Amino acid sequence: MTAEGTLMEPTTERSDAASAAGRLVSVVVPVVERTDDLVALYRAFAGELDRRGEEHEFLFVFDGGFTAPPELVALSHAQDSVRLFSFARTFGETAALRLGIERSRGDVVVTLPAYFQVQAEGMGPLLDALRGGADLVVANRSPRVDSWLNRLQSRVFQRMLAGVTDRRFHDIACGVRVIRRPVAEALPLYGDLHRFIPALALREGYRVDEVAVPQHPNDARTRVYRPGTYLRRLLDVAAFFFLAKFTEKPLRFFGLVGSVFFGLGAVTGLVLLVERIAGQGIANRPLLLLAVLLIALGVQLMGLGLVGEIIVHLRSPHRRAYRVRERV
Amino acid sequence: MGPQLSVVAPLYNESENVQPLVEWILEALGTYPGTFEVILVDDGSRDDTWDRIAGAAGAHPDVHGLRLGRNVGQTAAMMAGFDHARGRVVVSLDGDLQNDPRDIPMLVAKLEEGYDLVCGWRQRRQDKLILRKVPSWVANRLIRRLTGVQITDNGCSLKAYRRDLLDRISLYAEQHRFIPALSASVGARITELPVRHHARRFGESKYGISRTVKVLVDLFTLKMITTFRSRPLVGFALAAIPMLMAALAFSLLWAYAATHFAPLKSEAIVFPGVALLWLAAAFYLAMLGLVAEVALSSERESAREIPTAWEVR
8 A cells, every 4th residue: 555655756855855944834633532722732833833934734633522622613714724624433543643644735744642742842853853854753752751650651662662663762652743745645554553653654664763852741641541452552562563574474474373383283193193002092182182273273374374475475566665765 | 768678786785896886787788789777776775885876877877776765675676676677678686796797698688589587597606605505506406396497596686587577477575586486477488598606706795594494484485376376265175175084084983983882971072072173174274265265356357467478470
């Protein structure tokens, strides 16, 4: 899906973007979980962008269950640069971001949580980093002002991801990101992958920078989620790991797991065979069931991997693992 | 109208080799009668390979550079070059000067005799024996044996392709060493020619012995895909047959034990249990074959599925 779009596309817009400072900045705000006063949020960040002389538009995307506050609706009537969208049912943050990116018109897309996660002054350094040549800049909340529990959760998440991503990020889950438009459109965003946006961009071959931005005190409230949320987070990491390592070679994964099962089953079966030859009956050995179960499971897993390989093989004409950065 | 011949060379951290490579290729093609282009693919090098390529491209109108976003490996880098090559004939070679560009005209001439793919066969290979030559010898034997494609040196990058063939094979993962086998599966005419091989002059080799296991898995995958891609259900059904037989054998054992002995309770469970397990596994494989059929159904109608052929005059 992403690869087709970028197949032949030479990215020569880098130098143009660097030269033209006064281009349109689209700020996409997905309203999906917690919200602060959205008008105050708008005023703070729009004010900061105005101060820097940036042309900007704000797109608020309300997930199902969230309604736009009347003051914001009034604001959107008064100003064309404020646009509101609303989902009929819950689709989640990734879908909200995709809609915002699709409807936005700016050359630079900024994703901004619906609450004060970082100080508005951070916009300057973030945009500067993008114009300095990066394709995507993610904020790194630093210095952090929140509780040790938040920091611990964040630390554990980064640690888990460190082995999966190509590079170690300091604050990959931070919702404040500045992205070049073609990059934003090329990102393979679906499911709950928004948490991995910097890692996704890196994997697609884009230049990703981290910029330290002071954390806002509103972000400091201690967050404790339900166990289900943590489990989902864990599954997200597992899914991302699988996608990153085995999308092209599913049999390497399924084959490995399958051959472990198969091997254990075969060894057990051999032991039983030797015992049978030595004279011991096998009809009353539940171990025989285990041996057959393991062998069957192993074969099934390899079969599953093979189906994956066939799908990858047939999709390969439409997919490219590379992305062309420059042509001369 | 594009050039008639495209030469594609992937480079990864080969800064010192860029200039001599370009000079060699241009010299070798000096007597080539048609138009040509040289495409140098920088596979996310960390040294100044790209600057050298850009320099060479600026100095020669027939030389083009392609810079990839990150290091994606030899197969994908070659694919990038192929996608951008406009020639009716495409030649690939290593960017490390171990292949000799002077062999290019010979390969192209051979291709014109009526082949889709001409593979180089490195004579007197200038590589380390244990680390490179022995694994390569074993791998080549295995590939010949399993795929039935009689090419001596599958690992040689110096190859000439007809455009029509490249439009039908798509390489991914680490499949560049299976190009002859993949080409054969779409009906290509393949031959090989002895080519010269030189020792590395600059830079380091990017190969190691660790990839042997991966090559084996890839080879198995390739064998399965090329054999069963048109009828996966057949392949899965074939795999399910031994399991059905095992289920049958254990059912018979159970019937025999039940009629000839007075079984204990535990004995009455194990044999039917095993028979059912085999039956379930066989059923599962057959269903998996159906899933594969469904997954393939939309792709089958693609024009790429038509094999390549030469027009007989």
